[in-house]
Amino acid sequence: MGIKEESAERERKTLRYSLMVATALAVLAAVWGWISQSQVILLDGVYALIGMVLTWMSLRVSRIADSGPTARFPFGKEALIPVVIAIQGMALLATLAYAAVEAVRVILAGGADVTAGSLAAYGAISAAVSVLIWRYVGKVDRTSDLLVAEARQWGASAAFSALVAVGAVVAMILGRTDFSDADRYVDSVLVLIGCAMLVPQPLALLRTALVELLEGAPSQQVQAHVHDAIAAVRDEFDLDEPALTMSKVGRKLYIEAMFMVPPHTWEIDDEDAVRRTFAKHLADLPYEPWLNIELTTDPALML
Template sequence: MGMSGRPDAHLPRERSALRLSLVASAVLAVLGVGWGMAAGSQAILLDGVYTLIGMALTSLSLRAARLMDAGPTPRYPFGRESLAPLVVGMQGLVLLGTCVYAALDATRVILDGGVEQVSPGSMAAYGLLTAVAALAVHRYLRRSDPASDLLDAEARQWWAGALLSLVVLTGSVLALLFSDRLGSGPQRYLDPVLVLAACLLLVPQPVRMIRTMAVELLEGAADQPVQQAVSDRVDRVGAQFGLGQPALRVGKIGRKLYVEADFIVEAGCWDIADEDRVRREIASQLTDLPYDVWLNVELTTDPTRLR
């Protein structure tokens, strides 16, 4: 049984938020690449390239959102929600690859003796500007649709971008404060060291995104808070009908939440109409969850169903 626990109004909101993210990415990508090349800063250039890659991935997310919003079709009778974790995982893999490449390049620069001195003032100005912009977009995405995996991945990208900008800002401010004491020698390593620090901070984000893809595509259990929310509602209905503890399975793929509840009953005491009443009541209890819930409820005399 399929039922939507998520208002249709959320769907255009998701696409609208992705479009805004795409426009913001385009602006900051051009700014970052241009500023980085003009200032000769690898850290700023990394930020710009990171945002540029994010822009391409946002376009992919937008396309995936349109396909998922189309719902079930004769060719895809259960919809195409698997696109959500697939796109999230692709984003994670690309971003992880970007971090690894940047870290290796920064290490090479350090071993080669650093780079020509980059103006800390210019880097600080860039870091402040882009950090504020990234945090603003991140906040907007988080508030647009908390149940959207695509917006969650998008928000993670912006949070990672904000961290990168804050690393650039912090390092530049420290360089300005201690430039007289350090001299020009250590400042040659400022840019690659900032790149390495940023990569270390960014890596957990794509790793989590890749893990999300693996768990959902392999039909793993939903996160504990989601499972608990479903379990509480199913248990409440079970108690209402005098049923025992069910075998409950909860899986999630994108916006779709699969719920299967099997109750063991005595032979001859329940019929199909009773099962329908239990199913309808559980369905009613789950409507407040922000997912498209696909529910299956079974009353059975077979105790092996609880295994």
């Protein structure tokens, strides 16, 4: 099994584990939020539920993208990965917008009674679980766009749950002061603060997806690896700096490199040798390189 195949298998295994935990938390939040009539817990439950659906989509897309090219899709289906990440971002953004509007409505209606102790217990449990899964998912494979998106989601969930716990403590303190009536607004205020905290996460997902859908350049780390491979090829074959372009879609890395060479000194076999050497130096990347390596004697044809 190659590096790319091992990475894809780790990705799917991690997504399955994340899906199981997300399902359990979604059920817990829905039941707890309904019993306690807490907006903020219900929001966390809805957020977890949407995350669960999106994780399932990520798992499906990981399998589809790994199925390889077909007659109808000769370049494979890797573009599904940024599409799903964009859907994740839009769905989470819409959820936060709805929650914020609903929180404002409750505040204007005079707030709502919520048991602070229940909020604190839920927040502590959810935060602890989310932190554990966030750390686990984040360490498995930092080159997987789907796992990076999944880790961001768990990190945001951990921060949100911690906010719930802290807000509940504030509500308990207010209940023992002259501002005891203010605790009716704590739940909705927590929703608004949580929405503001979570907004950067779906925006980051949308930005990542947009860059890949527009065939943007890969990360600086990947670019550095490609430049190291170029340097090794140049040293071995005594070549000048090439015209180089690269982009990444999912786990597919597209690279075009054109080298200027003196006339009547290179043959097609030599170009094949350059291509094989370049591919060898990229073999330890967890991506599938699609290489277009050319040698030319005409400066006008340089990329």
